[in-house]
Amino acid sequence: MTQSLAKQISEQLRDAIMSGELKADDRLPTEDELAARYQVSRPTIREALKRLAAQNLIRSRRGPTGGTFVNRPSLEDASQSLTASATLLASMDQFSLTEIADARHELERTCVRLAALNPDKSVLKQLQQELEQxxxxxxxxxxxxxxxxxxxxxLVDACQNSMLQFLMYAVIEAMQPVTNMVVYRFRDRVDVVAVHQRLYQAIEQSDASAAESALDELMVYLKARFRAAQDWKASQS
Incomplete structure (x- = not known):
């Protein structure tokens, strides 16, 4: 029962934060005040606050000016939270490999086009280092x-678009390792590196069309490898 009440209270407080009723750096009422407001015990309030802290929505500070405060989340914090959720959902097969590949293709296609329109020397150096490895x-x-x-x-960093980076980090950090685990037996490194090389050259030469074409080629290849992996898995069952 305590867990259920704590969940309800944490969701109400979360809604207040998301709606702006509770703003960044606002101080929350004390545990006693919250317990009186919701007519529950202090352990229930502590559990509710733990849930909010786990979502990085609040922070605690000790001392005379201490208390519990609404966090001011950074883009990195929000991205990590999204990545964690995406990783969990992917591990539970909530997304098919085709859905992951299609979403990645559409978003990353925009990223490589923007990267080619304004190539960044530091990113080009990083791409070259990865190619060599x-x-x-x-x-x-x-x-x-x-x-x-x-x-x-x-490649996503190179697009210099915070919204695209936020969305793509979840796809890359959570989804790409999952798909890599599935297809690594069925892909040829030489083929992948060759397309990576063309992507690098297109961005270096500010050729947005060539960058998009190279990514299209890569995704067609990977989707074919996905199908080969799925066919093999089906044949083993």
Missing amino acids: QQSESLSDEEFCASDVRFHRA
């Missing part, structure tokens, strides 16, 4: 997949 024959499958994630994260 991916070409190493001694690289393990796990290391190649990690480099693949970093390469596409850099």
Whole structure:
């Protein structure tokens, strides 16, 4: 019963924060005051506050000026929360591989176009470093997949659009490792690196059309690998 009440109270407080009724840096009432307001025990209030803290919506501070305050979330904090939720949903098969690939394709296509329109030298250097690492024959499958994630994260960074970055970080950090685990046996590194190289060159040369075409080619290839992986899995059952 305590858990259920704590959940209800945390949701009400969360709604107040999201609606702006409780603003960033506002001080929440004390535990005693909240317990009296909701007519519950202090342990129930503590549990409700723990739920909000786990979502990074509030913070506690000790001392004479201490208390519990509404957080001022950063883009990184919000992105991490979205990534955690996306990872959980992906692990529970709430998204199909096709849905993940289609969403990634559409969003990342816009990212590479924007990146090519205004290439960033520091990002180009990072892309080049990842390409050099991916070409190493001694690289393990796990290391190649990690480099693949970093390469596409850099592509998103290069678009210089905070909203796209916020959405794509969840796709890349949560979804791409999942899809990599599925298709790594069915893809050829040489093919992937070749397309990565074309993506890099297109952005370096400020050729947005070529960057989009290279990404299209990569996603067609990966979707075919997804189907091969699914067919293999079906044949084993």
